[in-house]
Amino acid sequence: MPVAVESAIPYPTPRKVDLAHHLSTEARIRQPNPIKSVWKAAQVRPGIINMGNGDPHHTLYPISSMNFIVPSLEGDHPVEAWRTGTSKTLVLSSHKDAPSTLSLRTAFAYGAGAGLPAVREALADLGARIHAPPNHTVCLSLGNADALTKCFRLFGDPDDSFLCEEFTFSAMTNAALALGIRWVPVRVDGGGLLPEDLERVMRCWDEKKQGKRPHVLYTVPCSQNPTGSTISLERRRRIYEVAHIYDIIIIEDDPYYFLQYDLQINQNTLKEHGYTRAMSEVLPRSFLSMDIDGRVVRLDSFSKVLAPGIRLGWITSSPFFADKLDMLTDSSTQHPHGLGQAYLAELLGPTGWGADGLMKWVHSLAREYERRRDLFVSVFDAKVAPTGCASAEVPQSGMFVWIQVHLETHPRFVVRTPDSGSDDEGDVLGAVMAAPGVLGEVARGGPITNTEQLMSELLRKLVESGVIMIPASTFAIVDRSGSTLSPIGDRANYLRATFVGTDETIRDGLTIFAQALEEFFNLK
Amino acid sequence: MPVAVESAIPYPTPRKVDLAHHLSTEARIRQPNPIKSVWKAAQVRPGIINMGNGDPHHTLYPISSMNFIVPSLEGDHPVEAWRTGTSKTLVLSSHKDAPSTLSLRTAFAYGAGAGLPAVREALADLGARIHAPPNHTVCLSLGNADALTKCFRLFGDPDDSFLCEEFTFSAMTNAALALGIRWVPVRVDGGGLLPEDLERVMRCWDEKKQGKRPHVLYTVPCSQNPTGSTISLERRRRIYEVAHIYDIIIIEDDPYYFLQYDLQINQNTLKEHGYTRAMSEVLPRSFLSMDIDGRVVRLDSFSKVLAPGIRLGWITSSPFFADKLDMLTDSSTQHPHGLGQAYLAELLGPTGWGADGLMKWVHSLAREYERRRDLFVSVFDAKVAPTGCASAEVPQSGMFVWIQVHLETHPRFVVRTPDSGSDDEGDVLGAVMAAPGVLGEVARGGPITNTEQLMSELLRKLVESGVIMIPASTFAIVDRSGSTLSPIGDRANYLRATFVGTDETIRDGLTIFAQALEEFFNLK
Secondary structure, X not given: OOOOOOOOOOOOOOOOOOOHHHOOHHHHHOOOOHHHHHHHHHOOOOOOEEOOXXXXXXXXXXXXXXXXXXXXXXXXXXXXXXXXXXXXXXXXXXXXXXXXXXXHHHHOOOOOOOOOHHHHHHHHHHHHHHHOOOOOEEEEEOOHHHHHHHHHHHHOOOOOEEEEEOEOOHHHHXXXXXXXXXXXXXXXXXXXXXXXXXXXXXXXXXXXXXXXXXXXXXXXXXXXXXXXXXXXHHXXXXXXXXXXXXXXXXEEEOOOOOOEOOOOOOHHHHHHHHHHHHHHHHOOOOOHHHOOOOOEEEEEEOOOOOOHHHOXXXXXXXXXXHHHHHHHXXXXXXXXXXXXXXXXXHHHOOOOOHHHHHHHHHHHHHHHHXXXXXXXXXXXXXXHHXXXXXXXXXXXXXXXXXXXXXXXXXXXXXXXXXXXXXXXXXXXXXXXXXXXXXXXXXXXXXXXXXXXXXXXXXXXXXXXXXXXXXXXXXXXXXXXXXXXXXXXXXHXXXXXXXXXXXXXXXXXXXXXXXXXXXXXXXXX | OOOOOOOOXXXXXXXXXXXXXXXXXXXXXXXXXXXXXHHHHHOOOOOOEEOOOOOOOHHHOOOOEEEEEEEOOOOOOHHHHHHOOOOOEEEEEEEOOOOOOOOHHHHOOOOOOOOOHHHHHHHHHHHHHHHOOOOOEEEEEOOHHHHHHHHHHHHOOOOOEEEEEOEOOHHHHHHHHOOOOEEEEEOEEOOEEOHHHHHHHHHOOOHHHHOOOOOEEEEOOOOOOOOOOOOOHHHHHHHHHHHHHOOOEEEEEXXXXXXXXXXXXXXXXXXXXXXXXXXXXXOXXXXXXXXXXXXXXXXXXXXXXXXHHHOOEEEEEOHHHHHHHHHHHHOOOOOOOHHHHHHHHHHHOOOOOHHHHHHHHHHHHHHHHHHHHHHHHHHHHHHXXXXXXXXXXXXXXXXXEEEEEOHHHOOOOOEOOOOOOOOOOOXXXXXXXXXXXXXXXXXXXXXXXXXHHHHHHHHHHHHHHOEEOEEHHHHEOOOOOOOXXXXXXXHOOEEEEEOOOOHHHHHHHHHHHHHHHHHHOOOO
C-alpha cells in the first residue's frame, strides 16, 4: 500500500497483535489454487512460453473500445448541474489496441482476485489520504454485500456469536444465520452504538450458558441502517478500546461515509490541496483510522456515491486478512468484472476525474442529499410533527430517517408493568400477552406493551393509504440471553424512511403519512 | 422459461422427483431478505410511494451512455475478419435517458439476483432451442467459478462426498475442500468419465467405512479440464441413468460447450432457420437435455466465447434449485453487475447480434480454434511424436491437449509389482518407495513406479528450457478409499497443454518441448 502520500492525519503506530485465531475453520483449511504454484515456479524464467492455461487471446475478444459518457466536473456543484441537465459531459474511453488507463486487453482477461492495480492503487491512495490506516491493504469487492458476507465466511463458524446494533440491516445479518452464526444485539440511541452496552455484553458473557464469546462486531457507523445515526468520535474511541480489551474484530460497513451533511470544508485547504485533503479534514474519523491492532475490516462501496448497479466496492484490512479474503475470492467469485474496473480506471485516472475529482463529486452529491434531507425535515415539521403522533431526529449523514411513532398516545396502547399480575388486565392486553410477538420474544424479555401489534396495524394502514416505510421489527435483533428487562419489541415503535427520492416523493409521501397517522390515532 | 420456441429436440417428459434432501444445511436454513416481505405486502397497491429503500435516484448516476465497439458479423467468418483487422464494426449503445434494449436506469440500479429479464430471457430462449430441457429456469452467474462454488454451498455439508473425474480442475475442487467436502475420483479415459466406474463406486460404497454416500457429481463433459476429453452421447445416457438410480445431482460445468470441432452444420438448416437451429443439430447432447428428474445443474459461461473479464455466465436448473440459488445470491454477491448486463443486452438484443448472431460468432470462433488445434497437432506430429517420448489424442472440443509422456521408455523409469518384496530392489526404487508421492498416496494405493518423481524432474526441465505446461499431478484426485490397486500417481504421466495461444506460441512452444523431452530422455 502506498504510504508516501500527503495525509491530514498522522499514521498511528501499529501494535503487534496476532489475530489468526479469529479465522473460521473454512478460512483456516482453504488451500490456494494449485495451478498458481506451477506458475510461481515458472516465473523464475522471464519470457517463458505459456502453454499451460486456457486463456482466450485478446485478438478474439469481441470488443475493441468502450466509451462512457459522464458528467464533466466543471463548476462548483457538478451534481446539481448533472441532475438538472445543464452539465457538460466528458467521454471516457477504454481501448483494446490503443492507449488507455486500463487496457481492455487486461480488463477482459482473467485477472487478480483483489482487483487490477490501476483501480486498487487509486483507492488505496485515496484511503491512505483519508483514513491514514496504520498497516492495511485494499482489495476490490463486488459491493458491500459481497464484502460483508465474505467477512462472515472469513470469521464465522457455526455457533459463533457476532455482535451488532440492536436494529440492523437484516438482509445481511440473515445471511450469517445460514452459516450458524448467532447475533447478539448491542443497544443504540440517537448517537448510534452504545460503548457501555458493548462493554456490558462482553463483561457479563457467560460461556457456559451462552457459548463461545462474541469475537466480531458488525457495525454501520455512519447513517446506521436503519436508525440513521452516526457514531461520535468519542464513542468510536471507546468502542475501539472495548474491542481491543475483549479482542473483537470490527467489521466497519460504511457505504454512506461520503454522504455527510452540515460539513464546512476549509476553502483555503481546498484551493491549496484539493478536495481529498479538504474532505479528509471534515469527514468522520473511521475505526480504520484508529486501527493499531489490525482488527478493523473496513467496507466501502460505490453503490451510494456512483450507482448500485456498478457492483464494486473495496475492502481495507490488515495484509493478513486481505490475503485470506483473496483466497476466498479465488475460491468463489474470482476477480471483479473488467467492465466496471475499466470504467473506474478511466474515471479515477489522469484523463478522467481523478480521485480528487471523485471527492469533488461526492462533496457535491452530499450537498444534494443534504438539500433533500432538509426538504424532508421541513415537510415533516410542517405536516407530521403537528399531529403529535411521530417525531424524527435530523440525520447527519446517509439516506435514512428513523421516525419514532408515539404509540404511547394511541387510544389502544396498553402497557403492563413486569411486577403486576397476569390475569387482571382487560381482553386486549390478554391477547397481546398470550403469544410471543412477531419478533419471537417470550417470557422474561417478552412483550410488555402492544407496540408490535399496533405497528403492524399502522404498516397496513400506510400501505392502504399509499406510502411504504420499513417497520423497525424488520431490523430488530432479539436478545436471546434472557437477561434483558427491556424487550426490543417494546422499542420497535419506529419506521425507517428515506429522503433520497424526488422532491415529489418526499412531499407526497409525508403528506400521506401525516394523514394516515391522524386517522390511525383517531385524531380525525 | 419460454417454451413456445422452435426446437430441434423434442422436450422429454419430466419425472416427479423430490430432490430437496440434497440441499445443504446452510441452504435449508437460509432465510429470505425480510425487507422483501414488506415489499411484497406493499405491491398489492399499484403506484404506492416508496419511502422505504435507500436507492439512489437515476438522475444522480454519473453516466448517461455507454458505447461498445464490437465486430459486425458480416461475411462468413467474422472471427477471422476481426482477428486480422478486416472486420467492420458495430456500435452498441446503452442510454440512461434514451431508448435502449436495457435502460441504464435499470442496469445501474439495484436489480434481481438472477439477472435482468432482457439478458435472462435471451439466454433461456437460447437454452430452450439448444437443450430443450424439460422444466428448467435460467439465472445469471458471475461466471462458472461463482456458479460452481455456489453449487458447492447449495449441496455440500461438511463430511459430504462429491464425485468428480479423477483428473479435474483442482482450482475449483479445492474450493469445496474448505467446506469439508471430500472428493471421490471416478476413472476417465480418452472418452471422458467412465459410467461403469461411476456405477462401481456407488455400488461398492460402504457407508460404515466411507461415510455418507456421494450425492453430487461434478463433471466437465466437453473438453474435460484437464484431459480435453468429450463424453459421448452413449456414455452420457449411461451416466444419467446411474445418477437416477443412485440419486446423484449432476453439476454439468460446460464452459467449452460451444467450441466443438469437426462439426458439419447443415447449410440448408442454416439458410432456413439460422445458426441457432443449425448449431443445435450438431452440438453434443447435454446432460441438461436428458434431465427428466431435475437433477442437473448446468453451468454456461461467456469466459471462453466472449472474454473472461466479463465475469458473467448462466445457470440452468430446476425451478426449485434456481430459487435456492437465488436466495444464496441475495445473501452473497447480490445481482450481477449492470455494466456486463448492459453489454450483453445490447449484444443479444434487436439492434445487436441477437442470439442467432452469438451462435454465428461462436461457430466462427470454433473454426478459428479448430485451426489452432490442427496447427498444434501438425507441429506435434512433426516435432514431438518422432521423439517417441510423448503422444496426444486429438481433442474434439475446447482448449486442451492431454499429452501422455512415455515414461516407461525413460532410462531411469522403475516399476515394482505389488507382489514382490520390498527390500530386493536397488537404491533408486528404495528411495521412491520410502515416502509417499507428492499426491500423498500411501500403503496400498501408494506409488509402485517413480512416475511422480520423473514428472517433477521433467517439469523443472521444461521451465528451464522456456516452456510451461501443467503437470497431471496438479489435477489428480487421490482415491482415499484404500480400494484401488492402481494409484493415480502412476497414471500422472500427462501434461495439460493448450492450443489457444498464437501460432508462434504453438510452434515455438512445441519445438522447445520436443527438444527438452529428447534431452530428458537422454536421446541427444
